Each structure stands twice: as C-alpha cells, then as structure tokens.
Amino acid sequence: MTAPSPEPPAPLAGVRVLELGNYIAAPTAGRLLADFGADVVKVERPGRGDELRGWRLHGGDTSMLFRTINRNKRSIVMDLRSEVGRRTVLSMLPRVDVLIENFRPGTLERWGLGPEVLDEVNPRLVLVRVSAFGQTGPLSPRPGFAAVAEAYGGFRELVGEPDRAPVRVGVSIGDTIAGIYAAFGAVMSLFEQGRVAAVPLERRIIDVALNEAMFSVTESLVPEYSAYGVERTRTGGRMEGIAPSNAYVCADGASIVVAGNGDGIFARYMRVIERPDLAADPALATNEGRWARRDELDDAIGRWTAARPAQEALTLLDAEGIPAGPILRASELVTDPHYAARDMIQRFDVSDGARTMSDVAFPGITPVIGGRSLPVRNLGPDLGADGAAVLADYLDLDPAEAGRLAERLAGGDAASGPDAGEVAS
Numbered sequence: 559m560t561a562p563s564p565e566p567p568a569p570l571a572g573v574r575v576l577e578l579g580n581y582i583a584a585p586t587a588g589r590l591l592a593d594f595g596a597d598v599v600k601v602e603r604p605g606r607g608d609e610l611r612g613w614r615l616h617g618g619d620t621s622m623l624f625r626t627i628n629r630n631k632r633s634i635v636m637d638l639r640s641e642v643g644r645r646t647v648l649s650m651l652p653r654v655d656v657l658i659e660n661f662r663p664g665t666l667e668r669w670g671l672g673p674e675v676l677d678e679v680n681p682r683l684v685l686v687r688v689s690a691f692g693q694t695g696p697l698s699p700r701p702g703f704a705a706v707a708e709a710y711g712g713f714r715e716l717v718g719e720p721d722r723a724p725v726r727v728g729v730s731i732g733d734t735i736a737g738i739y740a741a742f743g744a745v746m747s748l749f750e751q752g753r754v755a756a757v758p759l760e761r762r763i764i765d766v767a768l769n770e771a772m773f774s775v776t777e778s779l780v781p782e783y784s785a786y787g788v789e790r791t792r793t794g795g796r797m798e799g800i801a802p803s804n805a806y807v808c809a810d811g812a813s814i815v816v817a818g819n820g821d822g823i824f825a826r827y828m829r830v831i832e833r834p835d836l837a838a839d840p841a842l843a844t845n846e847g848r849w850a851r852r853d854e855l856d857d858a859i860g861r862w863t864a865a866r867p868a869q870e871a872l873t874l875l876d877a878e879g880i881p882a883g884p885i886l887r888a889s890e891l892v893t894d895p896h897y898a899a900r901d902m903i904q905r906f907d908v909s910d911g912a913r914t915m916s917d918v919a920f921p922g923i924t925p926v927i928g929g930r931s932l933p934v935r936n937l938g939p940d941l942g943a944d945g946a947a948v949l950a951d952y953l954d955l956d957p958a959e960a961g962r963l964a965e966r967l968a969g970g971d972a973a974s975g976p977d978a979g980e981v982a983s
Contacts, residue, residue: 568595568932573748574952575656576647577601577631578638580608582730583688583704583768584660585627586737591656591744592630593923593932599948600631600939601638601647604968607941618910620940625908626920628938634949635942635968644670646967650952651679656744660688663698677759684747685763686740692767704732704768711772712779719794736771740764800845801852802827805885806860812868816859816875816882819845826878831862892919901931908937942968 573596577588585600585608592598602608610624636643648671651657657676659666666672676683687693690702691710705726708714713732718725743764751757782788790798795805795815802824803817818827821844828837836858841847848855863871868884875882886894897903902922908915922931945964949955955963 569927570745571595573597573655574653575599575658575744576650576654578657578659578661578666579688580660581610581703582627582733583736583766584658584686584740585610586734587658587686587688587740587744588631589627589629590738590741593934596656598631599650599944599952600628600633602633602635602941604635604637607633607635611941616910618912620909620911620938622908622910622918625938629920630935631939632944632948633939633942634945634964637967638669638671643967646949646953646963647671648675648679650949651676651683653952654680654683655748656684656686658686658688658740658744662701663687663689663693673759673763677762681759682751682757683762684744684751686744686766687763688736688740688766688768690768692770693763693765702768704730704736704772707736707768708732708772711769711774712776713772716776716779716790716792716798718792720792722792724792732768732772735775736766736768739771739774740766796852796856799849801848802855802859804856804859806856806863808863808868808871809865810867813885814863814868814872814882815885816880818880818882819848821845823880824848827875827880828858830874830878830880831859833858833862897922900926900929901933904931904934906934906937909940 570591573591575588575591575596575598577584577598577600579585579588579600588598588600600608606612608624608628610627611620613621614623615621636646638644638647673685676685689698690707691697691700705714708726708731709724711732714724714726716724717727743766747757747762747764750761779790782790797803797819800819803815803819805813805815807813816827818824824842825837828834828842836842836855842851842855866874872882872884884890891897892903894903900922902924903919904922905917905919908918920934920937923934924931942964945968946957946961949963950957950960953960953963
C-alpha cells in the first residue's frame with residue numbers, strides 16, 4: 559500500500575510577519591498572510607491587548623471576532639512606546655520579512671520606529687502601512703475608522719434605499735477590503751524582491767488608505783459623472799442600471815435573490831414566473847428597456863415569489879438556468895452542504911475567557927487551493943500566549959532568558975499603548 563504523499567508546504571511558509579496592528583484592517587492583512595503559512599507575530603499592548611478582544615463580546619473577555627480575525631497567529635505583549643519594547647522590535651527585525659501597522663501617520667516615527675530606522679536594520683523589509691487617509695496628502699494626519707472612510711470614499715452614498723439616509727453594510731467592509739489590499743501589497747512587494755536585486759525603500763512601503771480602498775470598489779461611479787454628469791443614487795436591493803436583479807420575499811417569509819438580467823436569461827425568467835407577455839415584449843429585450851420598467855418587473859416577480867415558498871421558487875428557477883439563491887442566515891450557513899464540501903466551515907473547541915465551548919463553527923480559508931479550504935491551524939491566540947516562544951525564535955534566546963524577557967515586556971502599564979486617536983481601524 560502506497561503511503562499518502564506529504565502535504566506540500568503552504569505558499570507563504572517561511573515568510574515572517576510582525577503585526578503591530580489593532581482592530582480589524584491591519585489584522586485582516588495579517589490573517590490572510592497567516593492563513594497561507596506565514597509566521598505572523600501579533601504585538602499587543604500590555605494589559606488589554608488588541609481592543610478587538612472586547613468587541614461583540616457575548617461572554618468572557620475574548621470575542622469570537624478576535625478569535626476569527628487573528629487566527630493562525632502568535633501573540634506577544636510589549637509596549638511599543640517603551641524603550642525595551644522599541645529595542646525588542648528592532649532586535650527582531652533582521653528576521654522579519656513584512657511589518658504591518660495601522661497607526662495614525664507619524665506615530666511610528668514618534669516612537670523611533672519610522673521607515674528609515676527600520677530600513678537601516680533590515681534593508682529588505684516590506685513595510686505595510688494602513689491608515690484612514692494614507693501617509694501623504696492634506697488629510698493624512700487625521701484619525702479615522704472605516705465608517706468615515708466608507709463615506710469619504712463614495713461607497714456609503716450608494717448603500718440603502720433612495721428615500722432614506724445612507725446605511726452601512728452589516729460587516730466592517732472598509733476594514734476588510736483595506737486588509738485585503740494590504741496583504742496583496744505585501745505579497746506583491748515580496749514577489750518583486752524575488753525578481754529585483756535591491757528594491758528601494760520607497761517601493762517597499764505599501765501605503766493603504768481606508769478611503770481609497772473603498773473608492774476603488776465604486777466601479778464606474780466617477781467616470782459616469784465625469785463623462786455624462788450622472789450621479790448614481792441608492793437603489794436598495796437593486797443594482798444601478800441593471801434589471802431585473804433584486805431580492806424578493808416568498809410565501810414562507812424567506813427571501814431569495816434572483817439575477818435574471820441577462821438578455822438571454824430574461825425571456826426564460828419571465829416564462830418561469832408565468833408572464834409570457836413580458837418575455838415577448840420587444841421593449842424588454844435589452845437591459846436599457848428593462849431598467850426603464852424595473853418597477854413593473856419587480857412587481858411581477860414579487861407577486862410570483864409571494865405565492866410560493868422559497869425552496870419551490872428556487873427549484874423552478876434553477877430548472878431553467880436562472881441565477882438565483884437563498885439569503886442564508888448564520889443557522890443555515892453552518893449546516894450548508896456546499897460549504898461543508900469545501901471545508902468552508904471548520905469546527906473548534908474555543909474559550910471566550912470564561913468558559914470553553916465545543917464544536918464552534920468558524921469560516922474556512924479563502925481562496926481555496928487544491929479543491930478544499932486549507933485547515934485553520936489555530937484560532938486567535940490568548941494574550942501573550944506565545945511571547946517566550948517568539949522571542950526564542952527571533953532572538954536566539956534560551957527558553958529561560960526568553961521567558962524572563964517576555965515577562966518584562968508584558969509588565970507594562972495596562973493603559974499603555976496607542977489609543978483610538980492613534981489607530982486606524
């Protein structure tokens with residue numbers, strides 16, 4: 559019997575990352591790198607650690623949000639404003655490939671850890687900087703969370719119903735998209751260093767602004783205004799300029815999304831909902847005509863879905879190749895067979911600091927390599943859980959010496975470290 563082939567190393571195995579981030583944006587970048595094998599060391603302030611530990615807290619002192627965003631990392635505690643903290647970071651730096659931070663611009667420089675100082679210690683270091691408005695420009699000194707950046711980037715104006723104030727989506731979308739860009743920037747810079755002998759410092763500084771991350775996903779918002787003077791408006795569940803594509807309530811109270819806006823799909827779609835007159839109407843043969851009559855189409859579709867339960871509606875639509883799907887709730891995600899087939903739901907025993915819960919579902923790793931999600935190695939670590947091991951690895955200390963230094967670093971004032979004015983989310 560042939561022995562199974564060993565698992566190949568993860569794509570980023572051997573890459574070392576020092577994460578000085580707090581909240582969501584920079585830690586999301588660190589999570590993406592950690593998911594694919596990088597050794598990500600999360601530096602947390604003494605006492606409270608990353609404030610995310612207390613966000614959406616339903617019990618104990620460590621939230622499931624923290625456990626999720628900071629999976630596959632190691633935690634060490636130190637006060638970056640202290641001299642021992644600063645010296646320790648600089649001592650670790652020769653073995654670090656990527657440093658991620660999301661402090662207010664100028665904060666690292668004020669602590670004596672600016673780009674030029676870091677470059678002197680490690681001239682190949684990739685420095686990923688996440689901030690509200692970037693490292694340059696008139697707004698760069700401002701603090702800001704993603705909610706402000708979503709508004710300033712033009713994104714928030716597009717979300718919600720047209721006759722109401724703009725709303726936010728149900729997750730920290732600005733932080734997440736900025737984190738994805740930050741991780742991409744880090745990998746891009748590492749890739750360049752594999753092709754170029756010496757990459758100058760300015761090209762190894764990845765400057766991610768939360769507002770620009772959101773501006774980048776507004777598609778043709780600005781070109782349409784610049785070319786035609788057209789200001790896009792909020793359209794609720796619809797997509798601007800495309801019809802019919804919306805969410806519809808079914809007889810059992812569940813909602814489904816149907817995207818029947820393709821020219822070749824539309825006629826089939828109308829026949830499924832028992833409106834052959836709409837299928838045959840030449841004025842509806844193109845998207846322009848359908849958008850002009852979007853209210854009429856949504857009304858016809860809504861009446862059809864309201865007369866049958868969601869699963870029946872989806873079965874009929876699927877039989878004719880109409881893109882449609884259920885709007886899943888958390889209770890449905892954790893039992894969905896498609897997610898299970900790709901290991902996109904992974905279960906762990908996890909502590910919130912007060913009790914340990916068994917078989918808790920967490921999302922898998924995206925993108926998929928080899929047909930299934932890579933396994934999550936560990937959830938977000940307890941505060942300072944890996945301090946001695948990290949110091950031993952990065953500073954070549956014996957275990958006893960590493961333990962003593964870890965205790966010294968963790969012994970700072972519980973109120974020390976950056977406040978919300980110094981951090982971009």
